[in-house]
Amino acid sequence: MSAPAGGWTTATVAGVRRPIARSVELRLDVHDRVDHLPGQHYVVRLTAEDGYTAQRSYSVASPPGDPLVELFVERLDDGEVSTYLADVVEPGDELEVRGPIGGWFVWDGVTPALLVGGGSGVVPLVAMVRHARDIGRLDLLRVAVSARTLAALPYADELAEAGAQIVLTREARGIRPASRLGGMDLFPLVEPGQTVFVCGSTGFATTATQLLVELGVPATVIRVEQFGPSALELPKR
Known part of the structure; x- marks a missing residue:
């Protein structure tokens, strides 16, 4: 099936939850959002003051009908992106994201x-x-x-x-x-x-x-x- 795809944009963090240890759920209001299919993912990119960037791909947990995009982030001790998202990000912050991405691992909502x-x-x-x-x-x-x-x-x-x-x-x-x-x-x-x-x-x-x-x-x-x-x-x- 043909899957939607989105380019780089910004997202405002609308919610932060930590329901289990060493993880965080981020609720994102994605600007100019392209609706996703279940199974797709987003890339989050962080840029330092010196121009250094690090990026990580995270699967979307929210369904297409959700007005926000929900990402689940598992905190990795040596993860440049996951530690920032889990420890630093707060509601109101803006993140650079790209998505939705992926057309293979998607469910059409019709097939068993x-x-x-x-x-x-x-x-x-x-x-x-x-x-x-x-x-x-x-x-x-x-x-x-x-x-x-x-x-x-x-x-x-x-x-x-x-x-x-x-x-x-x-x-x-x-x-x-x-x-x-x-x-x-x-x-x-x-x-x-x-x-x-x-x-x-x-x-x-x-x-x-x-x-x-x-x-x-x-x-x-x-x-x-x-x-x-x-x-x-x-x-x-």
Whole structure:
């Protein structure tokens, strides 16, 4: 499908929340905003007084119908952009942004989909869940997510309310002991005709994709978005 794209513009920070440790949710009023599709992302660019710039890409958590753009930022100790966004930015500040970006990892709101996310990789999937809720089509989605603990899972309450299968690797949840996401977690969620979206760290995305293929999911319907140390910060002089 054809996805919208936006150029560089400015955004006013309309809201700042810190619902879980070492992270921040930013609500942005993007000037001359181009409406996005669930799954797209924005780039935030910071410029120092000497002209040095650093930029980072963040998935959009808000649905297309939200008047503001919501970004979830995980704070990285050595991250030039994430530490500033998590520690310094306040409502009323202006940021330089570019977006929406991306046309591969987007959900059309019509096709049945299986969403599989790990850690902060759930963020673009939350945008899909919110959009499905807005249009009254949560029935189109099946969701499985994994995190170390429930307290570390972004948007945990919303995902639980949407019926997500939540797997925790460092603590038990209900009668389920701590464990990694496995084929038995995904098997009940796999249905013919789904587009499958997998997002998380490189290791998580690789393992989840392998599990799906072993369950008979055609590789051609699996769309993967992954992140790793090499892509965390993109400095430029």
